[in-house]
Amino acid sequence: MMQSVMEWPAKSPLPDSDVEHPALYHLLDVAAVAEVLIEPFPFSPPLKQAFVALVGLHDLGKFSESFRAMLREGIAQEFRHWELTEIFLYEKDEYLEEWLGGEEDVRRCLYASIAGHHGRPPKVSLQGDKYDECLEQFGEGAESASEVLELFRTLWPEASLAELNEEDAIRLSWWLPGFCTAADWVGSNTFYFPPLAPGLEPQVYLEKARETARKAVQEVGLGSTSARDEALFSFALRPLQTACVDVPLPDGPSLVILEAETGAGKTEAALLLAQRMALAGKGRGLFFALPTMATADAMFERVKQSIGKMFDKPTLTLAHGRAGLSVPFQDLVLGQSRTGEDVPHDKVTSSAWLAHDNRRALLADVGVGTIDQALLSVLPVRFQTLRHYGLSSKIIVVDEVHEMGEPYIAQELVALLKMHRAMGGSAILLTATLPLTWREKLLATYGGEAQSYAYPAITVAGGEAVTAFAADERPQKGSVKVERLGTMDEAVHYLTECAAKGAACVWVRNAVDDAIAAVEVLRQQGIEARLLHARFALCDRKRLEQEVLSRVGRDGTERDGFVLVSTQIVEASLDLDFDVMVSDLAPMGSLIQRVGRLWRHMDRRPAANRPVPAPILKVLSPDPAVIEGERWLQGALGKGEWVYPLPDMWRTASVLFRTGQIEAPEGLRSLIEAVHGDEAEPVPPVLENAENERWGKDSAANNLACLNIVALGDGYRKAGNGADDARYPTRLGDETRTLMVARYTEAGLRPWAQADGSTNGDEKALWHLSELSVRVAKVAHLELPDQAAPAIQAIKKDWPQWRQASVTLCPVQEPEGDICAGLHYDRDNGLVFYNKEDEKR
Structure with a gap:
């Protein structure tokens, strides 16, 4: 037959x-x-x-x-x-x-x-x-x-x-x-x-x-794993972490939200809680979802140290668009084997098969990646269901969940949690600045309700909330005084004075162009300030991040007089500790995150060892009591006035300067709610148009999310699609373009990134390390290098068509740094736009 x-x-x-x-x-x-x-x-x-x-x-x-x-x-x-x-x-x-x-x-x-x-x-x-x-x-x-x-x-x-x-x-x-x-x-x-x-x-x-x-x-690497009941940490647990060891968990799928200030040990608390969930049969693995690739890279290192104690011979992957450029991940892939029978039970491994594709990465026992990799499981894109299958057996841990409260991504996250619960999955959400209305929506995905105004809090959907914690015996920084600076000159003078006293200083700016301008002024004052923003080629950004960490990280040295000017990327991606902070005005949640980098490691650097007597947040902002027109921020913040919604900015300034301090953790809830919650005060009449525009944009984003997210109740045949990822973005925002900077050599164009031990001379990796992203609107008026030029075609000719179309190769004229009229690149300032009649800035 x-x-x-x-x-x-x-x-x-x-x-x-x-x-x-x-x-x-x-x-x-x-x-x-x-x-x-x-x-x-x-x-x-x-x-x-x-x-x-x-x-x-x-x-x-x-x-x-x-x-x-x-x-x-x-x-x-x-x-x-x-x-x-x-x-x-x-x-x-x-x-x-x-x-x-x-x-x-x-x-x-x-x-x-x-x-x-x-x-x-x-x-x-x-x-x-x-x-x-x-x-x-x-x-x-x-x-x-x-x-x-x-x-x-x-x-x-x-x-x-x-x-x-x-x-x-x-x-x-x-x-x-x-x-x-x-x-x-x-x-x-x-x-x-x-x-x-x-x-x-x-x-x-x-x-x-x-x-x-x-x-x-x-x-x-798909052999599945089982939970191990072994102590994860050798250090004495902090109050939040101890509470996670004891908090009762309900039967069946569980959702737990951990709310605590920056530096309270939420990551370790989540690992302890996840281990309990795994031992209770609520998941056979983990997926850590982070807001950015930089935060995912940092989390990968931390998770790698613990998961061998949580699971038996677990596989681990890094899931985001540049995972192939992570040296720790590639070392794990290349240096570990799954073929032997004598693999120790606490051995963490990976495989080339898992690392080959971000979709496969979600199939590993433990994955660390951007939230986007998980959100694609609720959008009608190709292989959406593979992502859902990979996540279904895991405990999903979403870090910095407050950053996902914008209407579009918030709807996606709600859909993800509902879909995960439907397959019996559990989740843990971590946050420092979560508005109560957003917390209530998240809890509802697992049938829970908001229970307490208290902060910090551990809230279990359908269970009891923990709001009473043991006293933390570690040295505390106490309340952070808040003072307003009215002009950029005041900010420069303050930082110059503090640096002269030996303080490690940071100025957090909202826009890249403003950060570049601030560094120029500080350098004119004799301050050798460092610059960090998202418009550096990846190789330069990694180099600068490592330098900053070595100076003002947890174990940093040579801190005296160090000055950094950075954009928002320091809010979450880097574990930094500054003595002095200046920040552009930003919404309350962002400012609280930024303050988490001020006097952070008090156990390493107690107050007596600091060159300044107390932690103070200086905020560059116009006076919220003086509003002369709809563009209230004009003149104070430069291009940074357009980054955040104006109503949130005014409310933050009004509340913060009236309160005069940020007290963590006791005072954080009221500050968050005063700007981002139902308690928010009305804006002045002159700003009502901005409020209405904001509501309109939020409503449009919410409606688009409802259209894009798959209708789970309709089933796969009717509601699935298999479209290209680009048609259904995980986030809304300005269209971006990838620029790849290159240098001229005697052998022709070569990557801007230089070969070192991390790449082993792999030219493909060097080209990827030479990439950066920029808003299309920023380069639309420029005459970028002709991509049909022979030298450029010699590099791009073997690229796939989609990559040729989406990446612009940009040779840099050295030592001047010019790419084309109006555009400059160098290793210390990154990508700089300038008018022909102006100096490069």
Whole structure:
């Protein structure tokens, strides 16, 4: 019976081979992988068998004359093989009912899910001419496809969908495609499943595939892990961390929100809480979601030190667009192996297979990445469901959740939490400045309600809130006095005086151009200020960040008189400790974050060892009591007046200068609510237009999010899409363009980044390290270098088309630093825009 079935190929032969792997063998390869992957999931044995069998049938459409002709003769298919799979299963539904049971709507819902394993759901009409045309594509393959169904029934005889109702099927319709994709990707790996000529009987081949599948799943890093009950830290726990050890957790999926000031140890508290959740069966791994790539890189190092104590032989990945440039991550990938049986239980590993693709990265036991990688699981983009599957077994930890309160990204996060809870997942949210209204929306995703005004707080959805904490015996900085500076000259004079006293100083500016201008003025005053912002090539930014950390980090040295001018990137990405701080006016939440870098490590640098007597935040701002027009900020902040919503800026100034201090933690809640909460005072009449414009923008962003986020209740076939990521952004903002700076050498154009030990001379990595992003509007009027120039084409000619179109290569004329008229780059100032008649700035 199986002879004719073996004649249908799954793939073209490998180079230098004429062996076609039979489609039946491929189906069995993938089913064998699915058996291993599904083992730790809490489904009943009959349901596990049903999912495995359905996943094995994912490529049933390859038993078609059209697919075979495409492989062997290059004839394009009118319908893709995965579309044919759904149609054939739909046609054979009566037979599948006899085998799998369950309701008709349940089965048909899941057919679309396993057919959608190439990243998007099938959309061919399930009735009419197209349906009939699909069936005709099978030709004589229809008989073989029917035989495969009969074979699978004998191989998985206990498979049953009887326990599922339609609601269950819709929920699982988003999970099953990702599960199927993961199994298919491993089962298609020719290193483990090389092409094999027909010869083995299906049952014999399946047993062989099962042995291979277990080895393959383990070595690529998907072998799953289990929680370990081992002490995570050797230091004495802080009050918040101690509370996380004792806080009661409800049964089932749990959501916990940790609210505490910067420096309270929230990351370690989250790890302690996550370990308890894992031991309670609330997740078999973790995904840390951070607001930026820089914060993700920093978290990766911290997580790596602890997860070997939390999980047994865990795999770890870094998931963001520049993960390949992280030296610690690449060292982990290249230096660790999953092949040995003697891997210590606390060993943290990774694999090249996981690191190859950000989508795969979410399949590791523990992932650290940007929140964007998780949010893509609720947008109708290609392989959205693979991300959902990867996250479904994990405890999601979202750090700096207050930064995700803007309407568009907030809606995405709410959808993510709802989707995660529906699959039994748990989550932990960390924040220093969370408005109560935003906290209430987040708690509602897990059926919880806001319980307390107190701060700090540990709030468990559906459980009790912890608001009483033991006293922290460590030295405290106390209240931070707040004083207003009216002009840039006052800020420069203050910083100059403090630096002369030996203080480590920082000026946090809202706009890059303003930061560059401030550094120029300080240098004219004889202050060798450092500059840090987002318009540096990645190699220079990393270099500068390391220098800043070495000077004013937790263990920094040579602090005396050090002055840094930075944009908002110091708010969260770097663990810095300054004696003196000046900040441009910013919304209350941002200022509180910035103050967290002032007198931060009191255990290392107590008050008696500081060159200034007390922590003071100097805020560059106009007087909130004097408003002469709608552009109240004009003149005080330069281009920084446009960065944040004007109503938030005025409310912050009004409250902060009236209060005169930031007292952490006791006074933070009232400050946050006075600007970002329901308690916010009305703006003066002259600023009401700005308030209305802000409401209008927020409403538009909210509506766009509602349109973009997948309608989970509609199921995968109807609501899934498989669009390009660029059509459905995870965040709203100005369009950006990637510039890649280069230098002229005798050998032609070479990357701006210089080879060092971190790249091992890898020129591809050096080019990526030479990139920076800039708003399109900033460069639209400039005559950027001609990308058709021979020297530039010599570099870009082998790039993929999308990269050629999206990256502008910019040679830098040294030593002047000019790129084109109006644009300059150097290693100490980054990308600088200037008018032809002005000096470069």
